[in-house]
Amino acid sequence: MKEFSDLGAGFKIAALDLELRGAGNLLGGEQHGHIAAVGFDMYVRLLEETVQELKGEEAPLEVHSTLNLGLDIRIPADYIAEEHQRLRAYKRIAEAGDRERAAELLAELGDRYGVPPEAVRHLVEFSLLKTLAQRLGVESVERRLGMVNIKFHAQSRIYPMALMELVRTTPGAQFTPAGILRLPADATAGPAQLLESLNSYLERLR
Numbered sequence: 001m002k003e004f005s006d007l008g009a010g011f012k013i014a015a016l017d018l019e020l021r022g023a024g025n026l027l028g029g030e031q032h033g034h035i036a037a038v039g040f041d042m043y044v045r046l047l048e049e050t051v052q053e054l055k056g057e058e059a060p061l062e063v064h065s066t067l068n069l070g071l072d073i074r075i076p077a078d079y080i081a082e083e084h085q086r087l088r089a090y091k092r093i094a095e096a097g098d099r100e101r102a103a104e105l106l107a108e109l110g111d112r113y114g115v116p117p118e119a120v121r122h123l124v125e126f127s128l129l130k131t132l133a134q135r136l137g138v139e140s141v142e143r144r145l146g147m148v149n150i151k152f153h154a155q156s157r158i159y160p161m162a163l164m165e166l167v168r169t170t171p172g173a174q175f176t177p178a179g180i181l182r183l184p185a186d187a188t189a190g191p192a193q194l195l196e197s198l199n200s201y202l203e204r205l206r
Helices: 009-021 033-038 040-054 083-094 099-113 118-136 160-169 191-203
Strands: 066-068 138-144 147-152 180-184
Touching: 066 118, 083 099, 083 118, 099 118, 118 138, 118 191, 138 191, 147 191, 160 180
Parallel strands: 066 138
Antiparallel strands: 138 147, 147 180
């Protein structure tokens, strides 16, 4: 949204959203009952959760993690010049989910636009980190004054013993009474190093 802030960008984003998700029935005549009450996206999510419950599977924790790392991560306009294509790339990177799909996406981008620059690779790593944080029940990850503060949801799915071990073996780390894990962050670390270290920390808590 920061990048697409010029005059008329809102229409471009809305038009792309319409293209990606479809218009449906504009007058709503064919959308009725439960779908009309909760909306199509919410209806599909509720349906998926019900199917998981019937299968005896544990429903995923609904946490929308916020990552504030002070990094300028974006797809350079000189890599993907066309705005609609760039927005599609952002959406696909956000939905990558795991490293296998992320690698396939990077390979596809490489075939289409050339070798992905570091900025795009950093964006992919950022997306994977956010996905991992959401799966663990991390509400926020904030980098400030040489430390990274990780705030957990009340129902986060981390192992207490793993958390204690991480704090014990990481110099300068602490877990506050407010439920925030504070970890040291090298102020001189570049995006790749920072994202790799944070991913390593969270992987240890799985």
